[in-house]
Amino acid sequence: MKIQFHNTLAGCIEPFEPIDPPNVYMYNCGPTVYDFAHVGNFRSFMIADVLRRTLELLGFHVHQVMNLTDVGHMTDDQLADGGGEDKMVAAAKRLKQAKKQGVAPVDNPDDPYQVAQYYIDAFIEDARLLGLKVSNEYPQNMPRATQYIDGMQEMIKKLLAAKHAYIASDGAVYYSVESFSQYGQLSGNTIDRLRSGAGGRITDEHQVVKRHPADFLLWKPDATHIMKWDSPWGAGYPNWHLECSVMATTLLGQDVIDIHMGGEDNIFPHHECEIAQTCGATGKELFSRFWIHARHLFINGEKMSKSKGTFYTVRDLAAKGISPVAVRMELVKAPYRMNANLTQQGLVDSARTVQRLRDFSTDLDRRCDGAVASVDLTHPALEAFGSALADDLNIAAAMASLFAWIQQDHSDAAESLAVLRQMDRVLGVLDLGLADNQEAGGDLEIAETCAAIDQARAQKEFEVADNLRQQLVDAGYEVHTSKGGTTARKKLA
RNA sequence: GGCCGCGUGCCCGAGUGGACUAAGGGAGCGGAUUGCAAAUCCGUUGGCUAACGCCAAUCGUCGGUUCGAAUCCGACCGCGGCCUCCA
Secondary structure (H helix, E strand, C coil): CCCEEEECCCCEEEECCCCECCEEEEEECCCECCCCCEHHHHHHHHHHHHHHHHHHHCCCEEEEEECEECCCCCCCCHHHCHHHCCHHHHHHHHHHHHHHCCCCCCCCCCCHHHHHHHHHHHHHHHHHHCCCHHHHHCCCCCCEHHHHHHHHHHHHHHHHHCCCEEECCCCCEEECHHHCCCCCCCCCCCHHHHHHCCCCCCCHHHHCCCCCCCCEEEEEECCCCCCCECCCCCCEEECCHHHHHHHHHHHHCCCCEEEEEEEHHHHHHHHHHHHHHHHHHHCCCCCEEEEEEECCEEECCEECCCCCCCCCEHHHHHHCCCCHHHHHHHHHCCCCCCCEEECHHHHHHHHHHHHHHHHHHHHHHHHHCCCCCCCCCCCHHHHHHHHHHHECCCHHHHHHHHHHHHCCCCCCHHHHHHHHHHHHHHHCCCCCCHHHHCHHHHCHHHHHHHHHHHHHHHCCCHHHHHHHHHHHHHCCEEEEEECCEEEEEECCC
């Protein structure tokens, strides 16, 4: 089976072959934990999840690491970020406000570690609701930046020793982009282009101490900062790019990894700087063989926006009656190299797809009495499904093959169930949050209403039955009447 | 201004030169089923025809290459990302 992915580093689709098969070492940039993660953030994490699951289906042993960025202030260029306020300070203010209103998420909002932990807990909860596999490996494969300060300092020392870094007159340590000839190879922002670039956000004041305007901060001495650590360069904090270089190489145990992922906005400067740092420290040609980037998510055709209130979190959507599994399906089925668009219609569509797969699964399960057969990738349906995904995660073609297969003969229910479960290793929707979606939802009141509907129908009191049914529908239930009686289950969206 | 991605039918999207029909899903319409619904199943969704058929048109726009273009090339239009906050 031909496995290929779009590699930002090469600018095209390339055959994928891990360095150390069957192991695959992949790292993806995780969330900053000074606020709740929104669905847009989760899109890129979901792409990483789908890629990981695809590789697992194809027989690889995937080692995935996703970081949690818990250092609020990550760069020297305060002027460029949200008015120069530290992210953790902003989060503390928000939480204090909440405390005044009687909600006390953390004991001490001024403690950035408590703030971070609060948002980490929320993130893990949301990630598990969405079925991100790596979230079940928390904390071992989901490291916090603040736990790797020593490693970051070690990397800075290596970079200083290798003359890739220098200490400027302001006492800060900078990376010298001119010392790294490959700088710009990922993003196309080579040094000469950056020089002529018109970003205009770096003020002269910041440039004065640097050897080159594009040099970026590695360590900032700042004794007044909310989060600071001792270092040979004074008490201060590391840059934002350093954590990924250090945690990826440390936790994956490799100088060169197979896949590095993130959102498209990470390409520059973040990933470009990661490459410069890691290769500068390891002396290797490459940091990651593949760089895979997910495009952004829109809401109703528009960019997500705070002022329009479209920074939806998983919990926001759940409050609107949209189950996490519907969100998962919606994020999974959108091609990762195009901007995706989250809409009500799309979510309902996705919810129906999930429901259809679950009903199919339930039917197979009943017919084979839960005795699942054993199948591998040589099975024609799985071959089609797997090879579609192996072709740069062509999820649309994979889903088409899945639906085509569903139309076929399933007299061997045990085998079909096995095939479906293999497919669901990637989709991850059959069992996700299933308890909330079962017949009657485990809710006694709902079951009683269903029984009342049946009773009314038996006595031909159709108006009574219809009213009861409408009550259930209004409450977000899907009501199903058959010869066996009436059942209801919570709609997924 | 520089670098880069994208534009397919009502919606989401597959499809990188050739089989008469542009995959698949959703939505719509018709039918089966139902007390009525929902769910499910079958059919269908350019126009005309009761029908056999007939006539078109189409992949952002305009050109080009080719026997042949959604697919390759050029220009333009539109949307988006990055150019030191960002998934």
